[in-house]
Amino acid sequence: MKRKYAEGVSPYTCIGALQQGGTETRLSALVMGLGNILHKQYIKGAIFLLTEVAYIWFMVQYGFYNLKMLVSLGSVEQEEYWNEELQVYQYTQGDQSVLLLLYGIATIMITLIMFWIWRGTLKSAYQAECLSKEGRHVNTFIDDIRSLFDENIHRLLMTPPMFFITVLTILPLIFMICMAFTNYSRIGNHLVLFDWVGLENFAALFDSNSVLGSTFWSVLVWTLVWAVFATFTNYFFGMILAIVINRKETHAKGFWRFCFVLSSAVPQFVSLLIMRTMLQPEGAVNVLLRSLGLIAPDASLPFFTDPTWARVTVIVINIWVGVPYTLLQLTGVLKNIPGELYEAATVDGAGPVKTFIHITLPYMFYVTTPYLIAAFTGNVNNFNVIYLLSGGDPVTNLSSTAGDTDLLVTWLYKLTVDKQYYNVGAVVGILTFIILSIGALITYRHSKSYKEEGGF
Amino acid sequence: MAKTKSAKAAKIRNNIIVHTVLAILAIIWVFPVLWVVMTSFRAEKGSYVSTFFPQSFTFDNYIKLFTDTTVLNFPQMFMNTLIIAICSCILSSFYVLSASYCLSRVRFRMRKPYMNMAMVLGLFPGFMSMIAVYFILKAVGLSEGSMIRLALILCYSGSAALGFQIAKGFFDTTPYAVDEAALIDGCTRGQIFRKITLPLSKPIVIYTVLTAFIGPWVDFIFAKVICRANSDQYTVAIGLWKMLEKEYIDSWYTCFAAGAVIISIPIALLFLKLQKYYVDGMAGAVKG
Numbered sequence: 001m002k003r004k005y006a007e008g009v010s011p012y013t014c015i016g017a018l019q020q021g022g023t024e025t026r027l028s029a030l031v032m033g034l035g036n037i038l039h040k041q042y043i044k045g046a047i048f049l050l051t052e053v054a055y056i057w058f059m060v061q062y063g064f065y066n067l068k069m070l071v072s073l074g075s076v077e078q079e080e081y082w083n084e085e086l087q088v089y090q091y092t093q094g095d096q097s098v099l100l101l102l103y104g105i106a107t108i109m110i111t112l113i114m115f116w117i118w119r120g121t122l123k124s125a126y127q128a129e130c131l132s133k134e135g136r137h138v139n140t141f142i143d144d145i146r147s148l149f150d151e152n153i154h155r156l157l158m159t160p161p162m163f164f165i166t167v168l169t170i171l172p173l174i175f176m177i178c179m180a181f182t183n184y185s186r187i188g189n190h191l192v193l194f195d196w197v198g199l200e201n202f203a204a205l206f207d208s209n210s211v212l213g214s215t216f217w218s219v220l221v222w223t224l225v226w227a228v229f230a231t232f233t234n235y236f237f238g239m240i241l242a243i244v245i246n247r248k249e250t251h252a253k254g255f256w257r258f259c260f261v262l263s264s265a266v267p268q269f270v271s272l273l274i275m276r277t278m279l280q281p282e283g284a285v286n287v288l289l290r291s292l293g294l295i296a297p298d299a300s301l302p303f304f305t306d307p308t309w310a311r312v313t314v315i316v317i318n319i320w321v322g323v324p325y326t327l328l329q330l331t332g333v334l335k336n337i338p339g340e341l342y343e344a345a346t347v348d349g350a351g352p353v354k355t356f357i358h359i360t361l362p363y364m365f366y367v368t369t370p371y372l373i374a375a376f377t378g379n380v381n382n383f384n385v386i387y388l389l390s391g392g393d394p395v396t397n398l399s400s401t402a403g404d405t406d407l408l409v410t411w412l413y414k415l416t417v418d419k420q421y422y423n424v425g426a427v428v429g430i431l432t433f434i435i436l437s438i439g440a441l442i443t444y445r446h447s448k449s450y451k452e453e454g455g456f
Numbered sequence: 457m458a459k460t461k462s463a464k465a466a467k468i469r470n471n472i473i474v475h476t477v478l479a480i481l482a483i484i485w486v487f488p489v490l491w492v493v494m495t496s497f498r499a500e501k502g503s504y505v506s507t508f509f510p511q512s513f514t515f516d517n518y519i520k521l522f523t524d525t526t527v528l529n530f531p532q533m534f535m536n537t538l539i540i541a542i543c544s545c546i547l548s549s550f551y552v553l554s555a556s557y558c559l560s561r562v563r564f565r566m567r568k569p570y571m572n573m574a575m576v577l578g579l580f581p582g583f584m585s586m587i588a589v590y591f592i593l594k595a596v597g598l599s600e601g602s603m604i605r606l607a608l609i610l611c612y613s614g615s616a617a618l619g620f621q622i623a624k625g626f627f628d629t630t631p632y633a634v635d636e637a638a639l640i641d642g643c644t645r646g647q648i649f650r651k652i653t654l655p656l657s658k659p660i661v662i663y664t665v666l667t668a669f670i671g672p673w674v675d676f677i678f679a680k681v682i683c684r685a686n687s688d689q690y691t692v693a694i695g696l697w698k699m700l701e702k703e704y705i706d707s708w709y710t711c712f713a714a715g716a717v718i719i720s721i722p723i724a725l726l727f728l729k730l731q732k733y734y735v736d737g738m739a740g741a742v743k744g
Contacts, residue, residue, distance in 0.1 A: 102588075102595055149646035154562045156646075157554035158570075161617030164551075168614035169577055172588030179588075244478065249471050259482035261731055263489055265724035267674040269693060270716040273700055274492050277709075284491060320485065328731055381581045383677060409581045416587050417681070429584035436579040 010127075014119045017126035028125040032118060035125025039132050043141040048121045055114050063107045070104025073097040073182070073195055097184065097194045105174055109166070180426035191420065201427045212424065215400040215411075220435075222311070223407045227379040230318045231372065237319055238326025239364065242334055243356070245327075257327070264324030272388040275317050279303040304390050307404040314405055318385050329371065330364070337363050373440050380436055383409045408432045496713035502706050517714040528708065530715060532688065533695040536605065537672055540691065543609045545669040548616030552664050556623035557649050561635065574618045586681045593682065604689040607682055612672055626660040627653065666726050673719055692719055 017025050021035075028035040033048030074095025083090045131138045139147070148156040180201055184194040207213040245256050263271065278284040281300040289295045303313045337360065345355045365372075386392060392403035392410050401419060402411045408428055416425035496517055498510035521530050559567060589611060593599045598607040630653065638648050654661060672679075676693040683689050690698070696715050699708040 098591055099595060102591055146644075150644035153645040153649065154558040154564045154567075157558050157649075158566075158617075161551040161555050164610065164614035165577075165617060167592070168589055168611060169585060169618070172585035172592060173577070173580055175588040175591070176584050241481070244474060247474070249467065250474060250478070256478050256482060258728075260485050261728065262724070263485045265727040266489055266492075266716075266720045267670075267693075267723055269674055269676045270492075270696065270720060271488065273697065273712075274488055274716070277700065278488065278491065320488075324485070377579060381583075383581075383583050387677070409583055412581060413583055413677075422587070425587075426584070429581050432584075433580045437576065440575075440579060 010123070012123045012127040012130065014122050017122045021122075021126045022129050025122070025125045025129045029118075029122055032121045033125075036121070036128055039125075039128035039138055041124075041128055041138065041141065041144075044124070044144060048117075048124075051114075051117060055110070058110070059107075062103070063110070066100070066103040066107040069095070069100045070107075074100045074193060077193060094192065096192060097182075101178060101182070102175055105178060106171065109171060109174075113166075176426045177430060178426075179422050180430055182423055184422045185424065186420040194423075197423075201423045205424065205427050205431070211399050212401075215397075215402050216428070219402050219406055219408055219411050220431075222405070223380055223432075226311075226315065226382075226407060227376055229315050230322070230379040230382065230385075231376045233315065233319050234322040234326045235330075235372065235375070238323045239330050239334070239360075241323065242327050242331045243360070246331065246334065257331075260324045260327055263320070264328070268321060268384060269388055271321060272317075272385060275320070276304075276389050279313065279317075281305070305394050307394055307396055310390050310394055310405050314386060314389055317389060318379075318382075321385065330368070333364065333367055334360070336367070369443065373443055377436050377440055380407070380432065381409050382407065383413065386410045387413065492713050492716055495710055496717045498710050498713075500710075502709060517710045518718070521711045521714050521718070528695055528698060528704065529688070529690075530692075530695055530711075533690045533692050536689060537691040537693075540605055540608050540612065541669050541672040544612035544672055545665060547609065547613035548668040548671075549661075549665045551613060551617040552620055552623055552668070553654070553661065554649075555617040556620040556627055557653055559620055560624045560627035561632075561648075561653070562645065574620070577615075577618055583677065586678060590681055599682070599684075601686070602689070604683055604686055608672070608679060608691070611678060611682065612675070613668075616668065623657075623660050623664055626657055630656055663730060666730060670723055670726065673723060 018029065021028075024038045025035045031049065032052040033045035036042075036045030036048060038045075074097050076095045078094030079092045080089050081092065128138050181196055181198060182194045183190045183197045183200070185191075204210060204212055205216050208217060241260070244250065245253055250256070280286075281302075285303075286295070286300040289301070290297055290299075295301065302309045304310050341359050341363075342355060345359055350358070386405055386407050387410050390403070390405045392406035392414065394405075395403040401414060401421075406414070409432065412425045412428045412432070415421045415428065494510055497513045497515070499512040499514040499516070500510065525531060558564070559571065590599065593607045593611075597603065598610075634652060634656070635648055638652055643651075673692060675691075676697060679691045680694050680697070683691070683694060692715070696712055696719075698704060699712040699715070
């Protein structure tokens with residue numbers, strides 16, 4: 001906790017400004033930039049003032065309307081009427097709930113950002129007041145610009161990325177989360193106009209008697225099974241492969257590594273699409289097996305048509321896709337294991353299996369916990385492998401919306417893009433997040449590499 | 457004497473077993489890559505073949521890919537992707553490097569919150585926000601016509617700064633003493649970043665630039681959601697995926713293989729060149 005305060009702390013706080021600041025500083029809370037202008041920071045003050053004017057103009061023009069509509073999400077239906085002059089049917093402009101929701105959330109975010117700026121201006125005014133009272137140098141505008149390239153460089157460099165993260169990641173996420181509490185769905189024809197429904201969607205998904213509920217549980221179980229298998233098969237297989245290749249006695253290390261890395265050099269979606277076509281009933285693998293006489297000439301192995309086969313197939317192919325990456329990543333880490341440990345173990349008479357279990361594994365688990373969590377998270381959210389390989393097929397339960405290899409993410413895709421059940425899709429997304437964060441946050445925050453981060 | 461002999465024999469036997477297993481595994485891993493290269497030169501059309509090896513070889517698939525623009529305009533997709541890749545590469549390299557530098561070298565108040573936020577955002581299914589991104593782009597008028605290109609550039613580069621971990625891990629390992637010396641000599645932080653940190657971190661700069669460049673070539677789902685039916689804005693990835701759809705697969709299958717080979721070659725070369733940085737970056741990031 002101590003360090004948290006030590007990082008970038010400033011004596012000019014917002015509360016300090018309101019309690020101890022002079023009249024001009026306190027007035028800055030109403031008229032932003034006033035304090036700065038009075039203390040000869042004209043340009044800075046003017047910018048603050050302009051920001052405030054722009055915000056007020058925006059709120060009067062659009063903001064308050066947006067906020068008002070956010071509550072009801074609109075109720076005016078689009079209507080068709082006959083235009084006598086042009087002799088055509090025309091439509092009146094109805095309310096579009098999606099846009100109203102989006103604008104409403106955007107307005108709230110703008111307001112929050114404005115509040116943050118407002119705090120900044122207060123602090124700035126207070127600082128200017130204190131400095132000029134003490135007779136010290138008050139930064140001119142040029143000084144401020146210069147400081148952006150020096151001690152305040154993080155403001156200059158972090159603002160553009162932060163802006164885009166806010167607009168293209170945070171705003172959409174909040175937007176989607178809000179959808180979970182509406183009835184925005186093709187069910188009941190709520191694609192144009194929809195309302196807030198509270199937690200109804202969550203209740204529907206947890207109700208295991210309904211089709212949706214039972215689908216959710218089966219998809220969830222398979223997602224977890226998949227994630228565990230996909231993560232650990234890759235991890236162990238990649239690690240063993242790396243150890244075998246790095247063995248002293250293995251010849252042509254570079255060549256072996258090249259063979260495996262070659263397949264990961266091909267873009268993932270290409271290799272996945274290739275795999276899919278190869279494993280079709282009439283694909284290359286079945287043709288090869290037939291010509292080798294391993295299966296009957298007209299038979300084919302049901303790689304993606306039988307549920308169990310399909311599940312095993314995606315896990316096995318995921319090994320094919322993922323092991324080269326694991327190999328690359330773990331090679332570096334394995335080299336860091338102190339050699340003395342192995343020497344001591346060999347002197348004590350431990351064989352390769354024993355050294356692996358008692359030295360390599362504990363060390364690797366200890367060092368690569370964050371990597372494992374990232375891999376697990378990545379696998380729960382592994383859209384590409386499932387969507388491009390099996391597309392969630394086969395669908396055995398025709399009444400449900402998910403196939404047997406569908407993960408929560410691919411199900412989310414089907415629900416939103418194919419079925420247009422946006423609200424249910426959003427709920428699935430939120431639940432995926434909750435499941436992941438509970439596990440990840442606890443493990444991650446207790447891992448050594450997180451705690452020791454920092455300190456030069 | 458007999459003992460060493462038997463130990464030696466065991467060693468040789470072990471070595472033979474290890475090398476055989478490695479050879480079999482290597483064949484499994486290389487085989488699909490070889491197969492797609494063979495298919496790209498295959499003269500027989502169609503996706504389903506009765507023989508495993510092609511009967512005759514031809515170069516026509518590549519020629520068709522770049523000349524037959526009536527149904528699937530591959531040259532245009534290629535240009536689209538190239539433009540998008542170059543622009544988003546510049547933007548996202550800038551974002552990633554500057555964010556990593558700040559997080560590694562400057563101790564500011566929002567540093568820990570930012571890092572925690574990046575982690576939390578990483579836990580959401582990436583696809584979840586895509587639909588919403590589409591609505592947002594639509595609301596600001598970036599979802600039609602040639603604006604789609606701009607939209608894709610913004611999307612690919614926009615959240616890039618959340619992936620700062622590897623670059624930050626690298627910056628963390630470069631000695632801070634150099635920075636301090638420069639500060640004493642009167643350098644500003646901006647100068648340190650440009651004149652000291654970046655030149656010292658060439659590997660990670662190259663790594664960041666190239667991964668950012670590769671991104672648009674291999675992303676498939678995001679482009680699909682944003683392009684929708686605007687086929688003149690398609691990127692290579694969607695084009696290749698289209699070629700495997702039911703109505704195209706018979707006439708375009710071998711061209712798909714050709715296209716896959718064409719975009720794989722540069723990416724494969726980059727990747728093979730870069731794997732050293734990948735390994736180092738990863739080892740640095742894991743070490744913390």
